[in-house]
Amino acid sequence: MVFETGFILLAIIQIFGFFVEGSAGFGSTVISAPFATSILGIETGVPFGTIMSTIFVVGLTLKSLKNISWKDLGKILVACLPGLFLGQYLFYIIDPNVAKVGIGLAVTLIAAFKIYQNIVSPLVLKKVKSGDEVDTLTKKVFRYSCLIIGGVVHGAFNIGGPLITVYTLEAVKDKIRFRNTMIALWATLDILNSINQFRNGAWTPYLWSAVLVCVPFAAVGFILGIKFLDKINREQFLRFVYVVLLAVGLNTLIRSLLVFM
Numbered sequence: 001m002v003f004e005t006g007f008i009l010l011a012i013i014q015i016f017g018f019f020v021e022g023s024a025g026f027g028s029t030v031i032s033a034p035f036a037t038s039i040l041g042i043e044t045g046v047p048f049g050t051i052m053s054t055i056f057v058v059g060l061t062l063k064s065l066k067n068i069s070w071k072d073l074g075k076i077l078v079a080c081l082p083g084l085f086l087g088q089y090l091f092y093i094i095d096p097n098v099a100k101v102g103i104g105l106a107v108t109l110i111a112a113f114k115i116y117q118n119i120v121s122p123l124v125l126k127k128v129k130s131g132d133e134v135d136t137l138t139k140k141v142f143r144y145s146c147l148i149i150g151g152v153v154h155g156a157f158n159i160g161g162p163l164i165t166v167y168t169l170e171a172v173k174d175k176i177r178f179r180n181t182m183i184a185l186w187a188t189l190d191i192l193n194s195i196n197q198f199r200n201g202a203w204t205p206y207l208w209s210a211v212l213v214c215v216p217f218a219a220v221g222f223i224l225g226i227k228f229l230d231k232i233n234r235e236q237f238l239r240f241v242y243v244v245l246l247a248v249g250l251n252t253l254i255r256s257l258l259v260f261m
Contacts, residue, residue: 001205001208001209001212002205002206002209003209003213004039006039006040007039007209007210007213007214008213009035009039010032010035010036010039010040010210010213010214011213011214011216011217011218012217013031013032013035014028014032014052014214014217014218014221015217015218015220015221016031016221017029017031017032017218017221018056018218018219018220018221018222018225019221019222019224019225019228020221020225020244021053021056021057021183021221021222021225022056022060022179022221022222022223022224022225022226022228022229023179023225023226023228023229023240024165024179024182024225024229024237024240024241024244025165025168025178025179025180025181025182025183026161026162026164026165026182026186027161027162027244027248028049028052028053028056028218029049029050029052029053029161030161030162030248030251030252031248031251032048032049032052033045033046033049034251034252034255036048036049039210040206040207040210042096043202044202044204044206044207044210046197046202047194047197047202047203047207048207048210048211050190050193050194050197051194051203051207051211052211052214052215052218053186053190054186054187054190054191054194055211055215055218056218056219056222057183057184057186057187057190058187058190058191060180060183060222060226061180061183061184061187064180064183064184067176067177067180068177068180068181068184069171069172069177069178069180069181072168072171072172072181073181073184073185075171076147076164076167076168076181076185077185077188079144079147079148079151079167080147080148080150080151080154080160080164080185080189081151082148082151083148083149083150083151083152083153083154083155084151084152084154084155084189084192084193085155086151086152086155087151087152087153087154087155087156087160090152090155090156094156096156097256097259097260098256099153099156100252100253100255100256101253101256101257103153103162103163103252104249104250104251104252104253104254104255104256105249105253106163106249107162107163107245107246107248107249107252107253108246108249108250108253109249110146110162110166110245110249111162111242111243111245111246111248111249112246114242114245115239115242115243115246118235118238118239118242119239119242119243135170142166143166143167143170143171144167146163146164146166146167147163147164147167149163150162150163150164150166150167151164154189154193155193160189161182161186161248162245162248162249164182164185165182165241165245168181168182168185169238169241173234174234175229175232175233175234175237176229178237179229
């Protein structure tokens with residue numbers, strides 16, 4: 001087993017990342033990725049995120065089988081799986097920083113718009129929504145496009161969660177079922193990713209050393225996140241998720257842009 005002081009910083013990041021994962025159903029890998037790839041290198045950092053996520057999401061999925069929106073999970077998988085395999089190929093041929101700038105910008109803009117709709121407009125400007133919004137063809141195309149692109153991004157860099165979340169928030173209204181459906185999705189995609197990474201020789205003693213150090217810290221965050229979700233209502237949950245999306249988008253965008261400076 002190898003030990004580096006950088007593992008401790010990475011382990012502390014897992015507490016926050018898996019708190020978000022346990023409450024929102026996504027985010028641990030995206031939050032951790034900049035630190036993991038910086039500390040471990042991209043060839044180890046990407047499979048590190050996959051393994052860490054797999055350990056926790058598979059366990060929660062098995063525990064929550066009766067409270068998953070299987071119909072919506074099926075739609076998500078059908079839209080994402082082709083992109084997942086394409087992304088695994090693109091990982092080796094495209095500049096990850098260029099791709100992440102685009103991803104970060106897209107997620108930031110989407111999150112900022114949703115924060116205006118759900119936080120600024122009702123709480124700051126005191127505007128009242130006038131009935132249910134019409135679900136137009138344009139909105140549907142946008143949501144499914146997020147699914148497809150999210151699959152590609154997840155296959156390439158394991159950070160497709162924010163884009164896939166855009167679709168799932170509209171499809172699954174109950175906060176617990178939303179979280180469990182997202183978790184079940186990651187369990188499926190992460191297992192497929194793990195198999196591919198294993199075949200490519202990404203599972204090294206160095207990788208598993210980092211995982212062993214970080215798992216206890218991630219467990220603390222994950223449990224706290226699950227408890228937090230039980231204490232908030234649907235409206236508060238949506239606001240929390242959109243703020244997380246904005247933070248994730250800005251983090252991805254800024255860190256990727258700094259590489260070019």
